[in-house]
Each structure stands twice: as structure tokens, then as C-alpha cells.
Amino acid sequence: MNNxxxxxxxxxxxxxxxxxxxxxxxxxxxxxxxxxxxxTAVAGLDLQVRPGEIVAFLGPNGAxxxxxxxxxxxxxRPTAGSVQVFGLSPVDAVAHGRVAAVMxxxxxxxxxxxxxxxxxxxxxxHQPRPVAEVLQRAGIxxxxxxRVDKCSGGEKQRLRFAMALLPEPDxxxxxxxxxxxxxxxxxxxxxxxxxDAAAGRTVVFATHYLDExxxxxDRIVMVRKGEIVADGTPAEVRAMASGRxxxxxxxxxxxxxLAGLPGVTSVELRGxxxxxxxxxxxxxxxxxxxxxxxxxxxxTSHNLEDAFIALTGPGGSPGSGRxxxxxxxxxxxxxxxx
Amino acid sequence: xxxxxxxxxxxxxxxxxxxxxxxxxxxxxxxxxxxxxxxTLIFLVVIPPAFFLxxxxxxxxxxxxxxxxxxxxxAVYGAMIATTSTGAQVSVERSQGWTRQLRLTPLRPFGYVLxxxxxxxxxxxxxxxxxxxxxxxxxxxxxxAQWLKVAALSWxxxxxxxxxxxxxxxxxxxxxxxQFIGPLLGLMSFFGGLFEPLNMMPQxxxxxAPWMPTYGVGLVARSPLTxxxxxxxxxxxxxxxxxxxxxxxxxxFRRDTSRV
Numbered sequence: 001m002n003n004x005x006x007x008x009x010x011x012x013x014x015x016x017x018x019x020x021x022x023x024x025x026x027x028x029x030x031x032x033x034x035x036x037x038x039x040t041a042v043a044g045l046d047l048q049v050r051p052g053e054i055v056a057f058l059g060p061n062g063a064x065x066x067x068x069x070x071x072x073x074x075x076x077r078p079t080a081g082s083v084q085v086f087g088l089s090p091v092d093a094v095a096h097g098r099v100a101a102v103m104x105x106x107x108x109x110x111x112x113x114x115x116x117x118x119x120x121x122x123x124x125x126h127q128p129r130p131v132a133e134v135l136q137r138a139g140i141x142x143x144x145x146x147r148v149d150k151c152s153g154g155e156k157q158r159l160r161f162a163m164a165l166l167p168e169p170d171x172x173x174x175x176x177x178x179x180x181x182x183x184x185x186x187x188x189x190x191x192x193x194x195x196d197a198a199a200g201r202t203v204v205f206a207t208h209y210l211d212e213x214x215x216x217x218d219r220i221v222m223v224r225k226g227e228i229v230a231d232g233t234p235a236e237v238r239a240m241a242s243g244r245x246x247x248x249x250x251x252x253x254x255x256x257x258l259a260g261l262p263g264v265t266s267v268e269l270r271g272x273x274x275x276x277x278x279x280x281x282x283x284x285x286x287x288x289x290x291x292x293x294x295x296x297x298x299x300t301s302h303n304l305e306d307a308f309i310a311l312t313g314p315g316g317s318p319g320s321g322r323x324x325x326x327x328x329x330x331x332x333x334x335x336x337x338x
Numbered sequence: 339x340x341x342x343x344x345x346x347x348x349x350x351x352x353x354x355x356x357x358x359x360x361x362x363x364x365x366x367x368x369x370x371x372x373x374x375x376x377x378t379l380i381f382l383v384v385i386p387p388a389f390f391l392x393x394x395x396x397x398x399x400x401x402x403x404x405x406x407x408x409x410x411x412x413a414v415y416g417a418m419i420a421t422t423s424t425g426a427q428v429s430v431e432r433s434q435g436w437t438r439q440l441r442l443t444p445l446r447p448f449g450y451v452l453x454x455x456x457x458x459x460x461x462x463x464x465x466x467x468x469x470x471x472x473x474x475x476x477x478x479x480x481x482x483a484q485w486l487k488v489a490a491l492s493w494x495x496x497x498x499x500x501x502x503x504x505x506x507x508x509x510x511x512x513x514x515x516x517q518f519i520g521p522l523l524g525l526m527s528f529f530g531g532l533f534e535p536l537n538m539m540p541q542x543x544x545x546x547a548p549w550m551p552t553y554g555v556g557l558v559a560r561s562p563l564t565x566x567x568x569x570x571x572x573x574x575x576x577x578x579x580x581x582x583x584x585x586x587x588x589x590x591f592r593r594d595t596s597r598v
Contacts, residue, residue: 106435123363
């Protein structure tokens with residue numbers, strides 16, 4: 001469903017508040033660097049997020065996702081480079097309610113009720129949305145009088161979401177928002193976000209859940225060691241780990257011979273099962289059926305998880321893959337997208 | 339503020355502007371939150387009059403001046419506990435990420451400190467009233483002007499401890515700043531002459547007392563009793579401690595907001 005709003009389509013959607021010519025981007029990161037002592041958390045990121053996009057920031061722990069988000073929100077200062085949010089500095093963008101965030105944890109006072117927390121936060125904004133409205137939009141009207149420390153992780157996260165809705169921001173940033181939630185809570189949370197984003201809000205979320213990025217984003221920006229290793233639609237990013245895997249039952253397989261077949265990139269033996277990663281699965285299948293005793297053949301295309309491992313694993317090659325514009329599509333994915 | 343220099347078009351024609359310094363709603367909710375906490379209530383409502391009876395009860399019939407002395411001292415002590423603990427809440431709220439969350443709102447970082455000071459002063463009223471009402475019932479005999487002056491001074495002087503609480507709150511990273519502050523306040527109160535009239539204490543302690551932040555506060559708050567009036571020295575002592583704690587808080591606060 002999400003791919004109906006491709007990144008090019010999103011680019012044409014106009015900021016609802018008619019931002020000026022200086023702010024065509026919701027987020028503009030230029031050569032962004034963040035160092036903590038000797039450790040480089042963010043190593044020169046360049047990124048533009050257009051208004052209306054739903055962007056997943058995907059990467060393993062320590063990839064620099066949270067450091068980048070902190071700089072977008074003005075919670076920390078870049079070591080080098082610049083951040084602009086709707087053409088403003090992050091601190092100004094926050095002060096003017098253009099950007100709001102749902103942080104991963106913390107940020108709530110345990111002994112306030114849900115409603116009091118929202119009331120308090122509302123009182124800090126100019127012309128906030130009504131408290132009852134944001135509670136309803138976040139789906140927490142029923143627990144308005146519950147104390148924060150009696151709320152589940154998912155309820156707290158929806159409370160943070162309600163707080164983020166108060167200024168009616170043009171951009172919502174979510175930092176690993178569903179960490180620790182069960183499947184049901186995750187689904188409920190994303191449903192609330194999706195319904196809300198349908199109105200044209202820009203959403204940027206960090207996650208290390210692949211299925212979340214795949215299901216809810218129009219665009220995936222994959223980061224590794226503080227650098228962007230892939231940037232494109234979920235289909236494009238999936239295609240980056242291109243090719244298929246052929247799996248067959250083949251006792252006493254000749255590994256060297258199989259590796260020599262045209263288009264085969266790797267051969268793995270698991271007992272009597274052989275796994276062939278290849279560019280041209282048709283040729284491999286033909287060979288296996290005609291010239292070997294292989295049976296139980298199976299072909300799978302690579303999913304986002306394969307791309308993720310290929311691009312963010314230790315062997316991945318940063319900077320090698322800008323998926324956008326390569327035009328590759330993944331036509332026979334075994335994963336059906338809902 | 340750079341907000342004023344930003345092109346208006348980039349602000350999208352949004353009504354309302356920039357940073358916020360203070361929110362009465364935040365103050366009201368913060369006070370209500372403290373008053374809901376049973377432990378805080380005990381420290382505000384029960385402990386100050388109880389200590390007044392404990393330390394001053396013996397003077398009730400024998401020495402009315404000493405009785406009044408302890409009453410005012412205990413009003414100061416109660417206000418001090420209230421304001422220090424409220425100030426020190428920043429320690430807990432920082433560790434819970436609340437101050438970070440506030441930075442995602444237009445509230446200025448200093449607006450948070452301002453709210454905490456205001457909240458501390460509002461709560462500081464409670465023990466002052468409790469102790470003075472108890473004193474009135476137990477026969478402390480003051481003129482109306484004296485009552486009002488004593489109440490106002492005990493309360494205003496607790497400002498120095500709001501600053502002290504904030505200082506400790508920004509200094510101590512742990513959640514349990516109060517467990518360390520409680521005994522510290524007790525010691526400072528004892529050595530500063532809040533629990534016992536100073537002239538009844540050994541000379542060595544009398545010499546030590548002026549170095550305590552509690553000393554000047556006690557003198558100023560009790561000045562309406564003795565009729566000696568406020569001396570510049572005592573007020574200066576109070577101001578000095580307030581400046582010291584405020585300055586320390588400001589330093590730690592800046593470190594805190596720039597780091598995050």
C-alpha cells in the first residue's frame with residue numbers, strides 16, 4: 001500500500017502551510033558530522049527529505065540513527081555540517097511547532113496522569129490542538145485519567161505521540177518508537193501514525209525492524225557506521241541485494257563446479273542441501289535439472305532483510321549503493337506486501 | 339534570538355511566536371503533583387509542627403521568647419525542606435528525560451528553572467502556615483504586624499534554599515538526591531541555630547554557626563521578634579548564599595543544556 005506513494009510522488013505534495021522558497025525540503029542535512037571524542041557517530045551525511053515523505057531511517061544499533069535525529073531536533077549540535085528543518089534551525093523549528101518528536105523512552109513524569117501530561121505540554125505551545133482531540137487521535141481517550149507509571153509501553157508511546165500532535169507539526173520524528181512493544185501494540189501504534197500521516201505530514205522514523213521500514217515507509221535510508229549505504233523505495237533497496245537464491249536437495253554436490261556456473265555468486269552447502277546465490281536463476285535451474293540429480297528445487301528472491309544484511313553487515317560497502325534511479329525492481333518477491 | 343531574524347515565509351505564517359518563558363498551567367500542575375505525593379505532604383504538613391513541639395515544647399511555659407524563637411526557626415526549617423526538595427526534583431526529572439522532552443517544546447530551558455523556583459516557593463507557604471498556626475494555638479504571643487513579618491520573612495528567605503535545591507539537583511546525577519539532602523539540611527539547621535537557640539549552645543558551636551547558610555536565614559526571619567531590626571550584614575549574608583547557589587546552578591545548568 002505504501003508504494004503507491006513513491007518518493008517522486010511525494011515530492012510533488014506541497015507543504016500545507018505554504019513554506020517559502022527557501023524551504024523546499026522538510027529536512028536538509030549537509031555534510032553532517034557528529035563526533036563523541038574519538039568516536040564518529042555520524043560521518044558526513046547528506047540527506048534531503050521532501051515534505052510529505054514517510055522516511056525510514058534503517059540501520060543496526062550504533063549506526064548513528066539517534067545521533068542524527070538528536071541533531072535534527074536540536075538536542076545536540078553537529079560537530080560539522082548543517083541541519084535545516086523547513087529552512088529553519090532545529091531549535092527555531094521546535095519553538096515554532098514545525099517539528100515534533102516521539103522519543104524512544106523517558107520524557108514522561110511518572111506521577112502525572114495521561115491527560116495532565118498532555119495539558120501541561122499543551123500549555124507550552126502557542127495555539128495547540130485541543131487536548132481532547134490529540135488524546136482521541138492517539139487513541140488514548142480511555143486512559144486519560146491513568147497515571148503515567150500505570151501505562152504499558154505501548155500506551156506511553158501513544159501518549160508521546162499525542163504530545164507530538166499538539167503543535168500540529170509539519171514533521172514528526174520518531175526514534176525507534178516501537179521498541180519493546182508486542183506485535184499488537186506495534187500495529188496499533190503504526191495504524192495511528194499512518195492515519196495521521198495520510199493528511200500529508202512528513203514522517204521520519206528510525207528503526208531496526210526491517211518489516212516496519214518495509215511496511216510503513218515510502219523511502220528507506222539505510223545507514224551504517226554514520227554513512228548512508230542505500231536510499232530508495234523499499235523495492236529499490238531490496239533490489240540492491242539483487243538476485244535470487246536457488247535451494248536444492250543435492251547429495252555430494254560438487255561445490256567447485258556449481259560455483260563455476262554462469263552468474264553464481266556464492267555456493268553454500270548445508271548437509272545435502274545446497275544454496276546458490278545467483279544472478280540468473282533460470283540458467284542455474286536448467287543446469288541442475290538437466291545435469292545433476294538435484295530435486296526439491298526452490299527459488300526465492302531477496303527480501304529487505306537480505307539487503308539489510310548485505311548493506312549494513314561488516315562486509316557491506318558504504319557509498320556503493322544509491323538505489324534511487326537505478327530503476328531496478330523486484331518483480332518476484334516472495335514476500336507479499338499488505 | 340535567531341527566531342526574529344528567520345524569514346517569515348519559513349515560519350509558514352503561523353500565528354504565535356517563538357520561545358515561551360513561563361506557563362501558569364505548568365506551575366499549577368507541578369504544585370498539584372507534589373501535593374498528591376503522601377511523603378511530600380508529610381514533610382510539608384506534619385513534620386514542621388511536630389519538630390516545633392519536639393524542640394520547642396520544653397520552653398512553652400518556661401521561656402516564651404525561646405518558644406517563639408523555635409517556632410520561627412521551624413517555620414524556616416519547614417520552608418527550607420519544601421523549597422530544597424522541590425528544587426532538587428530537577429535531579430529526578432533530568433534522569434527521567436523530562437528536561438530533554440521539554441526541549442522539544444517552545445519552553446526556554448530557563449523557563450523550566452523558573453517554574454521549579456516558583457513551585458518551590460508556593461509549596462514553601464504550607465509549612466510556614468502550619469507552624470505559625472500551631473504556635474498561635476500554643477500561646478505564642480505576637481502583634482499582628484509581627485506575625486505577618488515573621489511569616490513573610492520565613493517564606494521569602496526560603497528562596498535561598500530553592501536555589502540550593504536546584505544546585506544539588508543539577509549536581510547530583512542520581513535519583514535519590516533527597517536522601518542526601520535531608521541529613522545535610524538537618525545538620526545545617528542544627529549548626530546554624532535553627533533547632534536550639536544559639537545562646538544556649540556551646541561557644542564552639544556559636545562560633546561555627548555564622549558559616550552556615552541557615553544562620554542568616556534564621557536571623558532575618560526572627561528579626562521581628564527581637565525588635566533589633568534587620569542588619570545589612572544579615573541580609574548581605576542571605577544574599578551572598580543565594581548568589582553562590584544561583585551561580586553554581588547557572589554553571590551546572592549551562593553544562594546540562596549544552597551537553598544532552
